[in-house]
Amino acid sequence: MENFDVIVIGAGSVGMAAGYELAKKGVRTLLLDAFDPPHTMGSHHGDTRIIRHAYGEGVQYVPLALRAQQLWEELAGLSGMTLFARTGVLGAGPLGSPFLAEMQVSAKQFSLPLEVMSAEEINERWKGMNLPDSFYGCYESNAGVLYSERCITAYRELATRQGAVLLTHTRVTDVQVEPDHVTVTTDQGTYRGEKLLLSAGAWNPALLRSLGLQLPLVPTRKTVAWFAADEQLYSSEKFPAFVFELEDSTYYGFPSVDGTGVKIGRHDGGHPIDPDQLDRTFGTYPSDEGDVRSFLEAYMPQAAGPLQQGRVCIYTLTPDEHFLIDRHPEHEHVVITAGFSGHGFKFASAIGEAASQLLTDGRTVHDLSLFTLNRL
Known part of the structure; x- marks a missing residue:
């Protein structure tokens, strides 16, 4: 059985960003995806996404939006790809x-x-x-449009270049959480990780139920x-x-x-x-x-x-259309990113950074108090 520091289930918008952030720190990272990102089965296809900073959904989002913009621009520079158009x-x-x-x-x-x-x-x-x-x-x-599938491609190329392992067309069939590790079984094999990030989009509710959480997603x-x-x-x-x-x-x-x-x-x-x-x-x-x-x-x-x-x-x-970014209440080594409610892509770069910090440092520089699990 292969061993990793972190296993990421769902290598879409947030998962791929987190995979890059982890890998560049030297964390042995396994990214699992049931499809081949970028793909048309989830929430990141359709060419474009809006990124806004003066946020009508709540002033609490603004620092995260500004950090996300900075990270998207850094990603464009590192990848050599055009990822953003300042259309207003x-x-x-x-x-x-x-x-x-x-x-x-x-x-x-x-x-x-x-x-x-x-x-x-x-x-x-x-x-x-x-x-x-x-x-x-x-x-x-100063706001504008992100080219969403290009963003995923850029993170994918950089993450794998940094040593992340990406397994595509690999469906998770079982997750077992032990006090000091997790075991993830897929239709391609079984893998052990010290920590786990759940970022599987619309497939998160079923995964969370298997981990004892019945959430209104x-x-x-x-x-x-x-x-x-x-x-x-x-x-x-x-x-x-x-x-x-x-x-x-x-x-x-x-x-x-x-x-x-x-x-x-x-x-x-x-x-x-x-x-x-x-x-x-x-x-x-x-x-x-x-x-x-x-x-x-x-x-x-x-x-x-x-x-x-x-x-x-x-x-x-989610019921309030705010995100869910938190640890599993019974398993500190399991981080959940879910419920992005149709306005999450723009933040994916910053949320990937936040998730990687939670997994490696136990805390994050970002204020995630709006996104706690216990509010649901």
């Missing part, structure tokens, strides 16, 4: 939006550049916008779609990424990157699923296209062209 990000919604108010609190507390704009100013600056007078927005010029079917758009209005050189918090729904989207069309998704809603039984066919539900097309017709009409493509992905939701 516009948050928009009706007057009185709690999300936009929290963006302004975050920006003020951390001295972040944030431009508060009326609907008229937004429609004038970006001719592809059609906001009603009852809306306003907050524009963050809900894997949820989500979709994104790309629509043909007027490139003079919506190209990534001219148009920002965006998040709209409406009265009864939330949408996010991206400018057209290299002519691929405007990409858009609905953040709220979705259908609870078993990740092993997920129907990955876009269009299974009329709302797959209908919801996002209706949004575009209302607020960005020249981007509501023919559907170019649609993808199915997965959120793993």
Whole structure:
């Protein structure tokens, strides 16, 4: 049986980042993944993710977002890959939006550049916008878009270069936790580790149940779609990424990157699923296209062209949509990263760093008090 200092189950966004952080410290690291990352079975595919700093979901996220940005830029330098585009990000919604108010609190507390704009100013600056007078927005010029699959590839190459062992197409079938080690059985073999990181996304709930934790984590079917758009209005050189918090729904989207069309998704809603039984066919539900097309017709009409493509992905939701980053309550040598609730990718670099610190130092420089297990 092969022995490792740390075994990582799930080499996606956080797992691969943690694998690199561990390996560069000289930690003997085994990364296990049921697929071959980057892949289309989890929560990191679809080309792009938004990264924001003046965070509307809570000012507590801002230091983590800023550290994540720094780490993504370092990763780009180390890998020689383009991982980030500073497109700017516009948050928009009706007057009185709690999300936009929290963006302004975050920006003020951390001295972040944030431009508060009326609907008229937004429609004038970006001719592809059609906001009603009852809306306003907050524009963050330093924010932008991460190329998510490239980010995974960069971490994978650097982690393995540093000596991490990555086993792909390797499904975990059993985890046994002893007082001073863990034994992980897979369909390819059995491995022993002194410590364990669980970062298996939508497969975390089943793994956690096997370790005696019944947590309210809900894997949820989500979709994104790309629509043909007027490139003079919506190209990534001219148009920002965006998040709209409406009265009864939330949408996010991206400018057209290299002519691929405007990409858009609905953040709220979705259908609870078993990740092993997920129907990955876009269009299974009329709302797959209908919801996002209706949004575009209302607020960005020249981007509501023919559907170019649609993808199915997965959120793993917590009840409060804050993350879960903590140790197992009965096993100090088991660290859990889970429940990223559709807004975790941007933080993956910093969470990977935090997880590696918890595993090697027993503590982390990051404030993770919002993400404790005992709140659930």
